[in-house]
Amino acid sequence: MREVIAHALGIVRKDLVLEFRTRTGFISAAAFTAMVLMIFEFGRDPTAVPTIDLAPTILWITFSFGAMLALNRAFQLELENQALDGLLLAPISRTSLYWGKLLANLAFVAGVEAVGLPLFVLFFNVPVGHVLGALVGVIVLATVGFVAVGTLFSAMVIRTRFAELLLLVLLLPFLVAPLVAAVSITSALFAGRPLSEVMAWLKLLAAYDIVFVTLATLLFPSTVEE
Amino acid sequence: MLLAEGLTHAFGSVRALDGITFELPAGRTLAIFGPNGAGKTTLLRVLAGLIRPQRGRVEMQGGRRAIGWLGHQSHLYGYLSVVENLRFWAALYGVPRAEREVRARVVMEQVGLTDRAGQLVRTLSRGLLQRAAIARALVHDPSILLLDEPFTGLDLAAAAELRRLLAAAVRAGHTVVLATHNVEEGAELATDVAFQRAGRFLHFAPRADREPRVIADLYRAALADA
Amino acid sequence: MTLTRKGQAVTLIGLLSLAGVYVRAIGYTPIEIHQGLAQKIFYIHVPAAIYAEVAMMLVGLGGVLYLFLKDPRLDRFAAASAEVGTAFAVVVLTTGPIWGKTVWGTWWAWDARLTSTLLLFFLYIGYLLLRGTVTDPGARARYSAVVGICGTALIPFIHLSVYLFRTLHPQPIILKPSAPSLPWSMLETWLLSLGAFTVLYVGFVMQRYAIGAEERDHA
Numbered sequence: 001m002r003e004v005i006a007h008a009l010g011i012v013r014k015d016l017v018l019e020f021r022t023r024t025g026f027i028s029a030a031a032f033t034a035m036v037l038m039i040f041e042f043g044r045d046p047t048a049v050p051t052i053d054l055a056p057t058i059l060w061i062t063f064s065f066g067a068m069l070a071l072n073r074a075f076q077l078e079l080e081n082q083a084l085d086g087l088l089l090a091p092i093s094r095t096s097l098y099w100g101k102l103l104a105n106l107a108f109v110a111g112v113e114a115v116g117l118p119l120f121v122l123f124f125n126v127p128v129g130h131v132l133g134a135l136v137g138v139i140v141l142a143t144v145g146f147v148a149v150g151t152l153f154s155a156m157v158i159r160t161r162f163a164e165l166l167l168l169v170l171l172l173p174f175l176v177a178p179l180v181a182a183v184s185i186t187s188a189l190f191a192g193r194p195l196s197e198v199m200a201w202l203k204l205l206a207a208y209d210i211v212f213v214t215l216a217t218l219l220f221p222s223t224v225e226e
Numbered sequence: 227m228l229l230a231e232g233l234t235h236a237f238g239s240v241r242a243l244d245g246i247t248f249e250l251p252a253g254r255t256l257a258i259f260g261p262n263g264a265g266k267t268t269l270l271r272v273l274a275g276l277i278r279p280q281r282g283r284v285e286m287q288g289g290r291r292a293i294g295w296l297g298h299q300s301h302l303y304g305y306l307s308v309v310e311n312l313r314f315w316a317a318l319y320g321v322p323r324a325e326r327e328v329r330a331r332v333v334m335e336q337v338g339l340t341d342r343a344g345q346l347v348r349t350l351s352r353g354l355l356q357r358a359a360i361a362r363a364l365v366h367d368p369s370i371l372l373l374d375e376p377f378t379g380l381d382l383a384a385a386a387e388l389r390r391l392l393a394a395a396v397r398a399g400h401t402v403v404l405a406t407h408n409v410e411e412g413a414e415l416a417t418d419v420a421f422q423r424a425g426r427f428l429h430f431a432p433r434a435d436r437e438p439r440v441i442a443d444l445y446r447a448a449l450a451d452a
Numbered sequence: 453m454t455l456t457r458k459g460q461a462v463t464l465i466g467l468l469s470l471a472g473v474y475v476r477a478i479g480y481t482p483i484e485i486h487q488g489l490a491q492k493i494f495y496i497h498v499p500a501a502i503y504a505e506v507a508m509m510l511v512g513l514g515g516v517l518y519l520f521l522k523d524p525r526l527d528r529f530a531a532a533s534a535e536v537g538t539a540f541a542v543v544v545l546t547t548g549p550i551w552g553k554t555v556w557g558t559w560w561a562w563d564a565r566l567t568s569t570l571l572l573f574f575l576y577i578g579y580l581l582l583r584g585t586v587t588d589p590g591a592r593a594r595y596s597a598v599v600g601i602c603g604t605a606l607i608p609f610i611h612l613s614v615y616l617f618r619t620l621h622p623q624p625i626i627l628k629p630s631a632p633s634l635p636w637s638m639l640e641t642w643l644l645s646l647g648a649f650t651v652l653y654v655g656f657v658m659q660r661y662a663i664g665a666e667e668r669d670h671a
Contacts, residue, residue: 090315173606181613204616215601216602223594
């Protein structure tokens with residue numbers, strides 16, 4: 001087990017170094033996130049709907065799009081010189097490889113979200129200071145399960161034609177449950193209602209994370225082994 | 227020692243391997259010649275553990291950790307330097323942290339890349355990239371080398387250089403399996419020779435000091451008979 | 453008798469029983485007082501919705517078995533089940549709005565069954581697109597199995613989130629096609645229809661499976 005985690009972390013470290021050196025992926029995703037937020041400002045009638053009612057939706061649609069753009073990245077890195085084959089030949093468990101990619105994707109998405117959240121606060125003037133801890137908790141809960149499925153699917157579509165588009169089509173049905181949950185919880189947070197009101201949604205998110213991280217870990221070997 | 231027994235594998239209705247059995251004692255070099263589509267790559271990928279054969283088994287001393295793999299792709303990351311790549315792969319192959327640096331130096335010395343250690347792989351020329359790929363294959367000091375069409379895409383000078391490096395590896399006592407469609411390129415390195423076609427060995431015997439030219443004639447005759 | 457012929461025979465039996473169900477539904481089952489004749493759609497709509505979902509679960513089951521046994525027949529079964537499931541989802545998504553327009557006065561109302569079936573439909577679209585993109589049969593079978601299994605695991609989450617969403621955001625209309633206290637005669641007709649749909653599912657899958665087998669033989 002210690003070896004599995006050590007190898008996974010080795011892959012994460014390598015991915016982050018590569019990301020840091022090229023930067024294109026992260027900068028594009030962050031810029032895209034900022035622009036989606038901006039589009040929301042222009043794509044609504046500010047006199048008709050108060051911002052605070054729309055804020056949770058804006059936040060989560062933005063995060064979802066940003067995250068989905070990021071997901072193909074982890075395996076795209078491995079296409080250069082067929083490095084993926086090298087990883088599969090190496091005497092490491094498939095679980096190490098999947099967790100490494102999952103953690104790298106999570107780090108990447110977290111980075112995008114860390115850029116998106118302050119911009120969201122700035123653009124829409126939503127005070128989040130008093131619920132920041134809880135909000136970050138919800139973001140983590142809602143992101144993990146979804147990125148787990150996305151990482152699993154990207155390992156398959158990466159070698160097909162239309163990889164980007166196909167990933168979006170495959171993944172959107174999986175987005176609905178965490179998205180609805182996250183929006184509902186965030187609404188409650190922004191409205192100052194207690195979390196106990198949205199306990200059912202929190203449980204749903206937790207169950208989603210457990211089910212799909214486990215399932216994806218078990219299924220990943222089938223996506224890379226012949 | 228490398229043992230393959232009754233290896234059989236099909237992709238859909240195409241039989242890539244059809245009951246291949248052989249035993250290669252330690253320190254010997256087996257060259258497998260065959261036309262495109264003979265199943266040579268599949269055989270190597272099965273030996274390397276990348277494909278689980280539908281029937282048959284592979285046995286070797288030291289397991290997957292003992293394998294060094296060199297294909298026509300380098301499996302190197304363009305945005306990591308030569309030495310960073312070597313350290314990364316050494317870690318995945320279980321070389322202890324303290325020895326990784328030493329091993330990287332040793333193999334760079336072997337292939338003549340010492341003065342390029344800090345250079346990003348993407349800036350290497352084709353010939354130097356090939357040397358870096360060899361260094362990667364050797365970095366964990368494997369006892370078995372699997373080479374899949376390593377000469378593909380190399381110019382004459384680079385191919386000659388590769389033959390020199392492989393000859394050195396053979397002298398150093400590695401067990402080598404080399405698959406190629408070009409008899410002239412592989413024959414002089416080999417101690418044993420096999421002809422593969424349609425997933426079967428038509429011929430498997432020690433080379434017994436026959437000249438590459440003689441082996442090429444034998445190969446053509448064997449293919450014509452089959 | 454070839455599998456195609458057998459499948460056609462089973463499908464014919466299914467269609468005949470469905471016709472029988474409708475003779476019974478229109479001639480011998482009372483007309484629902486609030487919804488009128490539109491309620492008769494319910495005998496197609498609900499069994500189709502159930503089988504659209506059952507088909508996805510069988511795609512997932514086929515996937516699990518394929519990953520363990522690596523038998524290509526299981527993959528062909530999963531593919532057949534997915535296509536039949538897609539067709540049933542389309543039936544649900546067309547009959548639903550027709551019913552909604554007459555009873556609710558609106559084509560689409562994000563009702564629980566329509567919403568879940570729409571998601572299921574998108575799941576099928578993704579599954580079938582993936583199958584169409586991957587050419588190597590082994591990889592296609594493995595990938596399809598993975599997506600099928602994840603899709604099956606998603607079904608409870610779809611239901612749960614649609615259900616929670618509705619309870620937290622009350623819909624303008626709370627009439628559901630399946631009224632809780634269905635008179636026995638309607639329930640009987642409905643159960644017969646469910647039976648007819650079971651036969652139809654089997655018949656369709658047999659035919660689609662036979663086509664898949666032919667495609668393989670010609671490849």
